Amino acid sequence: MKELVGRPYHELRPRLGKDLSVRELVDAYLENIERLDGQVRAYLTVTADQARAQAQELDGRLARGEPLPPLAGMPVAVKDNLCTRGVRTTCGSRILEPFVPPYDATAVQRLREAGAVLLGKTNLDEFAMGSSTENSGFFPTRNPWRLDHVPGGSSGGSAAAVAAGEALAALGSDTGGSIRQPASLCGVVGLKPTYGRVSRYGLVAFASSLDQIGPLSLDVRDCALVLQVISGHDPHDSTSVDLPVPDFVASLEAGVRGLRVGVPAEFFGEGLQPGVRQAVLEAVRVLEGLGARVEEVALPTLEYALPTYYLIACAEASSNLARYDGVAYGYRSPRADDLYTLYARTRAEGFGPEVKRRIMLGTFALSEGYYEGFYKKAQQVRTLVRRDFDRCFQRVDVLATPTSPVAGFRLGERTADPLQMYLADVYTIPVNLAGLPGISVPCGFVDGLPVGLQLVGRPFEEATVLRVAYAYEQATEWHRHRCPFLRG
Amino acid sequence: MRITPEVVERVARLSRLELTEEERATYASQLSSILEYFARLDRLPTEGVEPTSHAIRVTNVFRPDQVMPSLPVEAVVAMAPQAHEGFVVVPRVLEAEE
Numbered sequence: 215m216k217e218l219v220g221r222p223y224h225e226l227r228p229r230l231g232k233d234l235s236v237r238e239l240v241d242a243y244l245e246n247i248e249r250l251d252g253q254v255r256a257y258l259t260v261t262a263d264q265a266r267a268q269a270q271e272l273d274g275r276l277a278r279g280e281p282l283p284p285l286a287g288m289p290v291a292v293k294d295n296l297c298t299r300g301v302r303t304t305c306g307s308r309i310l311e312p313f314v315p316p317y318d319a320t321a322v323q324r325l326r327e328a329g330a331v332l333l334g335k336t337n338l339d340e341f342a343m344g345s346s347t348e349n350s351g352f353f354p355t356r357n358p359w360r361l362d363h364v365p366g367g368s369s370g371g372s373a374a375a376v377a378a379g380e381a382l383a384a385l386g387s388d389t390g391g392s393i394r395q396p397a398s399l400c401g402v403v404g405l406k407p408t409y410g411r412v413s414r415y416g417l418v419a420f421a422s423s424l425d426q427i428g429p430l431s432l433d434v435r436d437c438a439l440v441l442q443v444i445s446g447h448d449p450h451d452s453t454s455v456d457l458p459v460p461d462f463v464a465s466l467e468a469g470v471r472g473l474r475v476g477v478p479a480e481f482f483g484e485g486l487q488p489g490v491r492q493a494v495l496e497a498v499r500v501l502e503g504l505g506a507r508v509e510e511v512a513l514p515t516l517e518y519a520l521p522t523y524y525l526i527a528c529a530e531a532s533s534n535l536a537r538y539d540g541v542a543y544g545y546r547s548p549r550a551d552d553l554y555t556l557y558a559r560t561r562a563e564g565f566g567p568e569v570k571r572r573i574m575l576g577t578f579a580l581s582e583g584y585y586e587g588f589y590k591k592a593q594q595v596r597t598l599v600r601r602d603f604d605r606c607f608q609r610v611d612v613l614a615t616p617t618s619p620v621a622g623f624r625l626g627e628r629t630a631d632p633l634q635m636y637l638a639d640v641y642t643i644p645v646n647l648a649g650l651p652g653i654s655v656p657c658g659f660v661d662g663l664p665v666g667l668q669l670v671g672r673p674f675e676e677a678t679v680l681r682v683a684y685a686y687e688q689a690t691e692w693h694r695h696r697c698p699f700l701r702g
Numbered sequence: 703m704r705i706t707p708e709v710v711e712r713v714a715r716l717s718r719l720e721l722t723e724e725e726r727a728t729y730a731s732q733l734s735s736i737l738e739y740f741a742r743l744d745r746l747p748t749e750g751v752e753p754t755s756h757a758i759r760v761t762n763v764f765r766p767d768q769v770m771p772s773l774p775v776e777a778v779v780a781m782a783p784q785a786h787e788g789f790v791v792v793p794r795v796l797e798a799e800e
Contacts, residue, residue: 316777409758423756452763453756521740532717539718542790546783552793554718562720570719574710574729575736577717591743593753598746600757632732633739649757673758 218242219379220700222432223288223439231276236287240269240331243289247333247380250699255355256365256375258294259302260334265289268331285443286329291381293372294335295342296322296427297416305418306338306350306368309538309545309564319416320451321385321427321444328443333381336371340566341535342392342420344368345638348629349568356625357400358697359663363622366396366638369430373400376430379700383431383440387417389424390523391617391642394654397430398617398666401656401695403437403683404430406642408674409649410455412441413448421530422453424523424646433693434655434684438462441676457674465677466684471505473682476610480516481641487620493658493665494616500689501614501682511606511613515599519644522599524572524636525579525592526647532576538564571632596647603648607672612682615641617654617666641668651676655683656692664695703737705730 218226218234219242230236244262251257272287292298295305297315304310318326326332339349347355347370355370357363358378365374369386373396376384386393388406397404405428412427419425429440442463447456477498482491502508540546540560547563550556565573579588606613619640628634645652650670657667667686671679687693707726710733714721721729775788784791 312783313781316773316781409756410760449765453758453760455758515746518743518746521743524736525740536718540783541792542778543781544783550793553795555720556793557718558715558720561718565719570717570721570725571729571732573717573719574713575733578705578709578713578733581713581716588740590753591748593755594748594751595743595746596754596757597751598748600754633736636736647757 219246220432220696222436223285223382224435230282230287236269236272236276236331237266239287240265240289243333243379243381250378251380253356253361254358254374254378254380255353256336256371256378256380257291257334258304258306258337258352258371261301261332265331265333272329272331283327283329285325285439288330289333289382290325290330291333291336291372291375291384292322293338293369293384293386295338295387295418296385297418298322298332298335301335303335303418306340306352307564307566307569308351309560311545313544317416320413320448322416324444325385336369336375336384338371339368340569341418341531342368342387342389343531343568343572345391345395345635346623346628347371348625349566351566354625357622358699359401360622362624363663364399364625366399366618368392370396372430373397373402373404376400376402376432377697383429383436385427385444386430387425387427388646389421389527390646391639393428393430394617394642394652394666394668395639397654399622399664401664401697402430402432403434403653403655403693404428405437405441405653405676405679406645406651407441407445407676408651410453411651411674411676412444413451413454415448415450419534421527422534423530424527434680434687435463435466437653438466438680460677462677462680465681468681469504470501470682470685473506473612474610475501475506475508475682476511476606476613477508478511478513478516478606478613478615480513481615485619485637485640486616487660489660490616490619490621490665493660494614494667497657497667497686498614501686504685504689509610511610513602513606513644515595515602516644518595519599519647520636520640522592522595523643523647524575525588526596528572528576529579529589530576532573532580535569535573568632599644600648603644603650611671611678613670615668615670617641617668621660621663621665645670649673651679653679653683655687656695657690658692703734703741705733705737
């Protein structure tokens with residue numbers, strides 16, 4: 215089992231049908247979940263029986279010599295805000311605890327069609343609102359590198375699962391950094407595609423103008439493999455873009471010679487942990503050594519991105535979450551005799567404190583007398599943030615920044631002060647405001663905790679982002695480090 | 703920006719959230735400090751700047767108005783906390799007529 219878990223899919227795939235069956239691979243992962251998840255707590259639901267049945271079916275196809283789909287036998291986990299037909303989808307919230315969707319999210323359906331085997335649903339901050347997975351309505355997930363530290367969030371369950379060898383890859387969602395930040399804290403690869411690249415159909419909406427689904431994986435090649443499968447237009451999501459999907463794997467090895475890498479000075483200022491700064495600047499030097507041209511660029515609106523994001527995201531959330539009213543599905547308060555009380559009490563009992571805070575912040579920002587000063591102002595600043603990026607991308611091809619200002623933090627360290635928690639996403643948020651593709655790849659350690667390098671590209675240039683990430687990864691060893699659970 | 707417990711209560715009502723007195727006080731102080739931090743946006747001049755609602759251009763998408771199969775009524779109603787003969791049950795909203 216040991217030699218199977220923690221190895222990237224692209225290394226295992228050639229062995230399928232030879233000295234390795236899908237059932238063996240899936241069993242190895244299920245056993246590892248059994249062994250570790252009592253401590254890591256990455257999963258809200260494990261679908262072991264279905265996974266074994268699907269593995270069996272794939273082995274049958276192998277035995278009959280049928281051609282294997284691109285992700286055949288890949289044991290994957292899915293964040294619990296993505297709808298899975300017949301499998302409970304809670305969003306990490308009590309209000310959706312009883313919810314069993316009658317359909318699959320498009321990204322999930324595409325994974326299944328590509329032969330990936332769903333192991334279960336991973337924990338998250340309630341409705342993806344948070345940066346530590348401590349806002350889950352059920353329990354916090356822990357960082358497999360150090361159990362008294364958070365795995366980041368909101369896709370903390372997905373990141374921890376991949377890091378602990380409890381899934382070979384996972385899907386997350388990223389509204390302000392929720393794939394990249396936990397990927398950074400857990401030492402795995404996480405990519406947020408361009409807004410519109412991946413269908414959001416079946417993703418429980420948080421902030422619809424910012425949300426994107428993306429992969430978390432052990433290395434860049436696996437990331438490209440999963441992205442390939444989930445990308446593309448979907449008539450069920452009118453914001454998914456009808457553009458051809460390039461071959462992400464084919465362009466991985468093109469190298470970075472002559473490519474221009476921008477380093478925005480604002481991302482290296484106050485609040486950045488010295489060890490993180492050092493690791494990221496060293497990573498930039500590695501890219502330079504590979505032939506990239508490094509230039510300093512400016513993103514002066516960085517300090518305005520955080521409030522802009524929270525105003526927009528909360529405004530959209532306050533509207534999106536209006537649907538949880540105890541009427542058609544989910545939790546309903548048993549203590550209500552009239553309709554208003556049914557709504558207000560269901561929501562009071564079903565939502566946790568951070569979700570309530572954001573609903574109220576958003577409702578306030580949209581309410582009469584405050585709309586112009588808050589919501590509209592934020593949308594205008596969003597334009598300025600976008601223009602900053604446009605200016606950068608006239609001069610450079612990708613931007614290199616830290617993913618997170620710190621390598622990690624302890625459970626409970628930031629829960630008392632919401633603003634401190636919000637600052638965990640300060641470097642990832644602008645990328646969502648501008649709708650750009652961004653990836654986090656491991657680039658070092660501070661006190662035994664992984665550090666992530668964020669690479670950001672032009673809209674729909676995931677291929678470039680992946681190519682730079684791959685070149686960096688191949689030149690370094692960081693992506694081969696595994697958490698203590700998977701060593702010897 | 704000072705957010706009073708009264709403002710919190712008004713916003714909570716608009717949001718259909720029942721709050722305890724303790725929650726009202728906590729949210730008043732937390733929302734105050736969050737909005738105080740957000741006030742830095744006022745330092746940035748935005749006169750004449752177009753607001754952005756989506757970073758990537760989105761346009762209306764049209765399709766032919768065709769009848770397509772939808773989820774079966776039973777599957778949908780089965781998700782409801784309380785249902786009766788294919789309908790979702792909620793507390794009475796109209797007075798019964800004599």
